[in-house]
Amino acid sequence: MLTRRIGLVAAGAVAAAATCAGPAAEDLGQPEPGPAHTRELLTAPPAAAGEPPRDLLIRDAEHTYPTTSYAGVTVDGTALVIHRVPVPGVGRLDTRLRVRHPELRLVFADARHPRTVLDQVSSSIVADIPYWRARGVAVGAVAARADGSGVRLVVGQVGVGLADAMRERYEFPDLTLVHGEIVPA
Numbered sequence: 001m002l003t004r005r006i007g008l009v010a011a012g013a014v015a016a017a018a019t020c021a022g023p024a025a026e027d028l029g030q031p032e033p034g035p036a037h038t039r040e041l042l043t044a045p046p047a048a049a050g051e052p053p054r055d056l057l058i059r060d061a062e063h064t065y066p067t068t069s070y071a072g073v074t075v076d077g078t079a080l081v082i083h084r085v086p087v088p089g090v091g092r093l094d095t096r097l098r099v100r101h102p103e104l105r106l107v108f109a110d111a112r113h114p115r116t117v118l119d120q121v122s123s124s125i126v127a128d129i130p131y132w133r134a135r136g137v138a139v140g141a142v143a144a145r146a147d148g149s150g151v152r153l154v155v156g157q158v159g160v161g162l163a164d165a166m167r168e169r170y171e172f173p174d175l176t177l178v179h180g181e182i183v184p185a
Contacts, residue, residue, distance in 0.1 A: 057101050064093050071111035071148025080104055083111040083148045111148020118144030121151050121172045138182035150174025156182040
């Protein structure tokens with residue numbers, strides 16, 4: 001009976017402390033889970049010895065935003081720009097990164113596509129390199145843009161017809177084709 005009373009008193013004290021703490025005591029390390037999260041979201045990853053703050057921020061951003069939002073990080077002067085698709089709660093995630101990285105100047109920008117979509121399109125194009133080669137098109141490089149704006153391809157010849165054909169094949173409008181010299185390996 002005495003043990004039960006102590007347990008009830010302890011539980012009441014914990015509940016009272018949580019109620020009194022208010023929003024300032026909110027755990028800034030974990031975003032609220034929701035259906036948009038397709039991977040486990042973690043608190044700030046531990047820093048490796050000598051790891052630059054920028055690299056730590058990039059790893060942290062990759063783990064903070066849901067895969068349906070995060071696109072990448074770019075540099076603009078002295079600021080690091082975090083590109084993410086605006087999804088519900090993205091402002092809270094931005095604030096959490098600011099709190100965890102006060103030593104860095106952070107800017108947040110909306111992206112058209114999350115990294116997962118860009119990587120999927122890029123992988124499809126890379127897998128189709130033999131398909132394009134059979135049609136006389138040399139694809140030398142494929143890269144997802146860190147700002148989330150689309151996928152960039154380096155091809156041997158740039159043409160409106162090729163760009164349209166690729167956009168139609170991958171059902172993705174934001175492909176940028178640039179001319180580059182393609183040298184066989």
